[in-house]
Amino acid sequence: MDLGEINPVLLVASLMVAATPLLLAAIGELVVEKAGVLNLGVEGMMIVGAISGFAISVETGSPWLGFIAAAIGGAVLSLLFVLLTQFALANQVASGLALTLFGLGFSALMGQSYVGVKPPSMGDIHIPLLSDIPVIGPILFQHDPILYLGIALVAAVWATLRYTRVGLILRAVGENHDAAHALGYKVIKIRILAILFGGACAGLGGAYISLIRVPQWTEGMTAGVGWIALALVVFASWKPWRALLGAYLFGGITVLQLNLQAAGVAIPVEYLAMSPYIITILVLVILSADKSSAPASLGRTFHASH
Amino acid sequence: MTTPLLSLQGLTKAYPGVVANDQVSFDIGEGEVHALLGENGAGKSTLVKMIYGLVKPDSGTMLLRGQAFAPPEPRAARADGIAMVFQHFSLFDALNVAENIALGMENPPAMGDLAARIREVSETYGLPLDPYRTVGDLSAGERQRVEIIRCLLQDPKLLIMDEPTSVLTPQEVDILFETLNKLRSEGTSILYISHKLEEIRTLCDHATILRLGKNVGECVPAETSARDMAEMMVGSTLQTPERSGREFGEVALDVSGLSVPSPSEFGTALKNVHMTVRKGEVLGVGGVAGNGQDELLGVLSGEITTAPDAIKFNGQPIGKLGPTARRKLGVLTAPEERLGHAAAPDMSLTENALLTGSVREGLENNGFLKWAETKSFAEKIISAFDVRTPGPENAARSLSGGNLQKFVIGREVLQNPDVLVVNQPTWGVDAAAAASIRQAILDLAAKGTAVICISQDLDELMEISDSFAALNEGRLSAPRTTTGLTVDEIGLMMGGAHGMEVAHV
Numbered sequence: 001m002d003l004g005e006i007n008p009v010l011l012v013a014s015l016m017v018a019a020t021p022l023l024l025a026a027i028g029e030l031v032v033e034k035a036g037v038l039n040l041g042v043e044g045m046m047i048v049g050a051i052s053g054f055a056i057s058v059e060t061g062s063p064w065l066g067f068i069a070a071a072i073g074g075a076v077l078s079l080l081f082v083l084l085t086q087f088a089l090a091n092q093v094a095s096g097l098a099l100t101l102f103g104l105g106f107s108a109l110m111g112q113s114y115v116g117v118k119p120p121s122m123g124d125i126h127i128p129l130l131s132d133i134p135v136i137g138p139i140l141f142q143h144d145p146i147l148y149l150g151i152a153l154v155a156a157v158w159a160t161l162r163y164t165r166v167g168l169i170l171r172a173v174g175e176n177h178d179a180a181h182a183l184g185y186k187v188i189k190i191r192i193l194a195i196l197f198g199g200a201c202a203g204l205g206g207a208y209i210s211l212i213r214v215p216q217w218t219e220g221m222t223a224g225v226g227w228i229a230l231a232l233v234v235f236a237s238w239k240p241w242r243a244l245l246g247a248y249l250f251g252g253i254t255v256l257q258l259n260l261q262a263a264g265v266a267i268p269v270e271y272l273a274m275s276p277y278i279i280t281i282l283v284l285v286i287l288s289a290d291k292s293s294a295p296a297s298l299g300r301t302f303h304a305s306h
Numbered sequence: 307m308t309t310p311l312l313s314l315q316g317l318t319k320a321y322p323g324v325v326a327n328d329q330v331s332f333d334i335g336e337g338e339v340h341a342l343l344g345e346n347g348a349g350k351s352t353l354v355k356m357i358y359g360l361v362k363p364d365s366g367t368m369l370l371r372g373q374a375f376a377p378p379e380p381r382a383a384r385a386d387g388i389a390m391v392f393q394h395f396s397l398f399d400a401l402n403v404a405e406n407i408a409l410g411m412e413n414p415p416a417m418g419d420l421a422a423r424i425r426e427v428s429e430t431y432g433l434p435l436d437p438y439r440t441v442g443d444l445s446a447g448e449r450q451r452v453e454i455i456r457c458l459l460q461d462p463k464l465l466i467m468d469e470p471t472s473v474l475t476p477q478e479v480d481i482l483f484e485t486l487n488k489l490r491s492e493g494t495s496i497l498y499i500s501h502k503l504e505e506i507r508t509l510c511d512h513a514t515i516l517r518l519g520k521n522v523g524e525c526v527p528a529e530t531s532a533r534d535m536a537e538m539m540v541g542s543t544l545q546t547p548e549r550s551g552r553e554f555g556e557v558a559l560d561v562s563g564l565s566v567p568s569p570s571e572f573g574t575a576l577k578n579v580h581m582t583v584r585k586g587e588v589l590g591v592g593g594v595a596g597n598g599q600d601e602l603l604g605v606l607s608g609e610i611t612t613a614p615d616a617i618k619f620n621g622q623p624i625g626k627l628g629p630t631a632r633r634k635l636g637v638l639t640a641p642e643e644r645l646g647h648a649a650a651p652d653m654s655l656t657e658n659a660l661l662t663g664s665v666r667e668g669l670e671n672n673g674f675l676k677w678a679e680t681k682s683f684a685e686k687i688i689s690a691f692d693v694r695t696p697g698p699e700n701a702a703r704s705l706s707g708g709n710l711q712k713f714v715i716g717r718e719v720l721q722n723p724d725v726l727v728v729n730q731p732t733w734g735v736d737a738a739a740a741a742s743i744r745q746a747i748l749d750l751a752a753k754g755t756a757v758i759c760i761s762q763d764l765d766e767l768m769e770i771s772d773s774f775a776a777l778n779e780g781r782l783s784a785p786r787t788t789t790g791l792t793v794d795e796i797g798l799m800m801g802g803a804h805g806m807e808v809a810h811v
Contacts, residue, residue, distance in 0.1 A: 165408070171398075172398050175398040179396035180398075180409075182392060183380060183396060183409055184380035296399065
């Protein structure tokens with residue numbers, strides 16, 4: 001055992017990378033749930049995003065086009081959820097589970113010829129001056145653009161929900177869809193847009209795994225990150241910055257336990273492997289002990305009956 | 307003759323199986339308070355939804371100041387100066403007052419300016435309100451102020467109010483009426499929907515009466531007696547429940563020092579509740595909704611258990627017993643929420659009859675159900691209480707509110723309870739059915755049952771109860787004999803104006 005082998009700077013830098021897929025998926029789902037829709041299909045949308053992004057960037061050679069394709073792929077799959085829940089008024093829980101199962105199977109089919117292929121690399125942005133600062137530079141300012149996009153999305157979602165009329169209407173729809181309808185807001189339309197946004201974010205998160213974090217394609221490679229994202233939204237009390245905190249905590253412990261395993265710490269591997277889940281949940285449960293609760297219309301089907 | 311503000315001509319709207327409005331025509335003049343009267347299901351709500359653009363009429367026209375008016379959506383109606391205060395407040399609990407008001411406006415100013423305007427308008431009309439409070443924490447009267455101010459900020463020409471007083475204490479009603487009178491004096495027309503006839507007689511200039519979707523008559527409320535208006539609404543002579551003078555027996559139910567926290571987050575905890583009900587006595591429990599009514603029912607039914615001694619039935623402590631054990635002893639309850647609490651919506655009436663009747667009616671045998679006996683019990687309820695349904699195999703959900711209410715009350719009454727607790731027994735029920743439910747409760751009391759009737763309808767409580775107590779923030783006032791009790795005294799027992807300031811306008 002040699003803890004000295006763990007480089008703290010690399011550790012912190014890589015926790016941000018490990019956290020980004022989770023963060024992207026969670027911020028999308030947070031918007032969906034704020035609009036009053038519970039989409040359990042995050043895992044399915046992520047994996048479809050992962051293979052869509054992987055395939056397009058391999059075919060075109062451009063990781064940027066890959067990420068765009070991933071967002072579109074996730075959004076297209078979420079359209080299926082829209083059809084089921086907003087038009088056929090099907091149960092949201094069952095539809096979300098179906099979406100995940102369908103996404104996992106469909107992505108395996110799409111990805112058959114991509115196993116073992118290496119995708120083009122995106123390359124990191126070295127922000128001038130800032131990235132040269134010792135310690136802080138490599139940690140904060142030498143990452144790929146999508147990681148920064150993730151943080152920017154958190155800030156944008158937070159500001160939109162809090163300060164803009166669009167955000168107010170979105171919260172109103174999630175809080176009391178009957179009242180929002182009575183005031184003349186288009187509940188279904190707003191929810192569809194939110195679901196599509198959630199799908200696009202989940203797709204980006206999936207592609208981040210297949211294009212940057214891993215980077216290769218294997219079946220089922222999202223490995224439950226979508227489910228963690230769902231739990232994260234709840235434990236973060238539907239607050240964007242808290243979701244970021246939770247994602248970094250989870251990412252950090254994931255990276256740390258891998259380092260500890262490599263360093264040969266005398267704790268059974270199984271305990272180390274489960275530690276990110278346990279600690280993230282514990283911390284967020286403690287944080288979520290405040291009053292803020294779920295959007296009141298979450299998971300309820302809206303039908304405009306006059 | 308001057309052009310009326312709004313003229314409705316031959317409005318018709320049909321839904322599958324029912325004509326909600328059939329050729330309804332009437333005019334609302336400038337600065338007039340116009341009452342729209344009718345039973346539940348008479349088509350009042352559909353009519354105002356057409357004016358507000360939520361529903362499109364099948365045929366007929368509307369004229370606003372002589373111009374054709376057909377709002378495709380509420381936004382358009384609002385732009386033409388129509389504002390509406392809903393019966394079930396269309397507010398968002400988790401948002402604050404200013405955010406709620408911004409949602410009801412087309413082009414709201416920045417939050418800071420809006421908050422200042424809310425303060426200004428609320429002061430002008432004597433409705434003080436803090437723009438930054440969360441709506442979930444407001445009382446019913448204050449919530450209604452939010453809705454009214456939301457409407458006033460748009461400077462409406464016509465204000466539609468759908469049963470605005472059903473959730474208010476008498477003092478709060480007075481404040482509301484002062485505001486409405488001030489609006490009228492400024493030239494705003496008001497379409498006032500209610501079935502509380504005395505209010506309409508005090509407030510309104512003109513009334514239109516709807517029955518089964520048709521306009522069956524108009525009158526000047528101040529010159530028409532409440533009874534005449536009621537009979538126009540119902541279309542037949544009203545039976546007033548009869549109360550025979552009777553002696554009370556010994557104490558059947560004794561609640562003392564009962565304090566329980568509420569099981570739900572926005573609920574009200576019960577604080578040190580004392581009451582006794584004697585055999586043959588009807589105790590009316592009044593109070594504005596959300597002051598502990600649901601919790602009181604839960605505690606009496608056994609859904610919330612308490613210290614054993616807090617509730618005694620014939621001297622026996624039953625506080626720790628669950629609902630089934632209490633039913634066995636003879637303490638029966640009928641909760642307020644018909645679909646989901648009193649009845650399982652998707653189960654048949656037979657199955658619903660079994661759910662509460664199995665213990666006392668012997669509908670179970672070692673865990674096996676006796677369907678034949680259950681079916682005849684359900685049929686007995688249907689015939690005894692005139693429940694309009696094709697048969698007991700129909701789902702509870704398929705019944706109209708009033709019919710289902712007759713069924714759930716009848717189900718308990720026919721089990722010969724020793725103590726019966728009912729919450730809002732005639733809520734949303736038409737006048738004729740309400741009268742028969744009240745009569746059934748009085749008949750039961752005459753046979754020696756102790757009855758607790760929790761209700762927000764003060765007229766109902768005055769009609770059937772022998773003594774009256776009010777719930778206010780989870781505390782129960784000392785019960786008083788109903789004879790000689792004045793509306794003012796009742797209002798004070800209910801907590802007066804809930805700390806709201808009286809309008810000085």
